[in-house]
Amino acid sequence: MSAQIIDGKAIAEQIRIRVTQEAKALGITPGLAVVIVGENPASQVYVRNKVKQTEEAGFISFEHRLPEDTPEAELLKIVEQLNDNSEVHGILVQLPLPDHIDPDLVIRTIDPAKDVDGFHPINAGKLAVGQDSLMPCTPQGSIILAKSVHPDLTGLNAVVLGRSNIVGKPVAQLLIQESATVTIAHSKTRDLDEVCARADLLIAAVGRAELVKKHWIKPGATVIDVGINRVSAEAGKTRLVGDVAFEEAKEVAGAITPVPGGVGPMTIACLLANTLKAACWAAGKPAPRF
Numbered sequence: 001m002s003a004q005i006i007d008g009k010a011i012a013e014q015i016r017i018r019v020t021q022e023a024k025a026l027g028i029t030p031g032l033a034v035v036i037v038g039e040n041p042a043s044q045v046y047v048r049n050k051v052k053q054t055e056e057a058g059f060i061s062f063e064h065r066l067p068e069d070t071p072e073a074e075l076l077k078i079v080e081q082l083n084d085n086s087e088v089h090g091i092l093v094q095l096p097l098p099d100h101i102d103p104d105l106v107i108r109t110i111d112p113a114k115d116v117d118g119f120h121p122i123n124a125g126k127l128a129v130g131q132d133s134l135m136p137c138t139p140q141g142s143i144i145l146a147k148s149v150h151p152d153l154t155g156l157n158a159v160v161l162g163r164s165n166i167v168g169k170p171v172a173q174l175l176i177q178e179s180a181t182v183t184i185a186h187s188k189t190r191d192l193d194e195v196c197a198r199a200d201l202l203i204a205a206v207g208r209a210e211l212v213k214k215h216w217i218k219p220g221a222t223v224i225d226v227g228i229n230r231v232s233a234e235a236g237k238t239r240l241v242g243d244v245a246f247e248e249a250k251e252v253a254g255a256i257t258p259v260p261g262g263v264g265p266m267t268i269a270c271l272l273a274n275t276l277k278a279a280c281w282a283a284g285k286p287a288p289r290f
């Protein structure tokens with residue numbers, strides 16, 4: 001039996017439409033500032049898509065494209081100016097940053113109320129103690145996709161593969177809030193395949209092309225593949241694959257996200273939802289939930 005393919009593109013589009021409608025209905029025009037330093041090709045693509053979808057949602061987009069050799073102090077000054085600009089409700093500094101810039105310092109400089117990536121320690125702390133906060137976008141998107149299959153995650157055995165601050169840890173926090181039973185596996189986990197094979201819900205975020213094989217998946221499990229890995233293809237070309245060996249995994253999983261077209265589109269949709277949330281809070285209005 002072949003798995004249900006979870007259509008992240010369609011679900012993300014529904015969220016973007018709702019974000020646009022809710023902003024209009026509330027009479028709010030959210031502003032999102034995106035700052036990129038250097039010429040990293042993948043980052044350039046992400047930022048272009050973010051700006052395009054921000055404008056399509058009727059938000060104001062502020063774009064800062066800085067050269068690779070921008071001094072750290074100059075970047076911090078721009079972040080501070082954006083903190084002070086009342087038209088800007090969300091600030092996103094695209095990672096990775098060049099080696100001479102400390103990403104933690106940059107993240108700590110963003111006003112937590114405008115930290116739409118949800119990476120500031122204040123927001124990470126609020127997530128850990130279960131307070132409403134700006135939550136990281138990719139983890140939020142992953143949970144929405146999981147809930148499209150299991151509206152109630154209570155009691156499910158969830159295994160999160162990966163423990164990064166950007167994906168693995170926040171995904172695990174969100175799953176705990178959903179009352180799932182959560183295991184976090186990582187590069188030092190023993191018998192990784194067996195740990196994964198106990199999961200009703202497996203969320204893979206390791207950045208290792210097609211690491212998760214068919215026998216790692218419990219028959220009927222839901223698999224959310226966060227990984228984005230570029231690998232060589234025929235005729236000198238490249239293609240994107242996830243952390244899960246999709247073709248064989250879909251033979252055993254109950255539901256699975258494809259790469260591309262799964263978690264990827266959800267990240268920008270959740271970024272727009274976070275920006276609307278920040279704008280609502282700035283206006284003293286309750287924010288819609290997604």
Ligand code: NAD
Nearest residue numbers: 138162163164167186187205206207226227228263264267
């Ligand atoms: P990271 O490198 O910061 O963390 C990877 C984690 O995987 C680490 O915790 C490490 O312990 C674990 N790991 C590495 N190798 C392993 C192995 N062989 N076995 C078990 N665990 C292992 O990466 P990240 O930032 O969390 O990103 C993970 C993946 O998700 C990447 O492919 C990245 O491109 C992708 N990603 C996608 C989106 C999106 O929008 N869809 C957003 C962020 C990250």
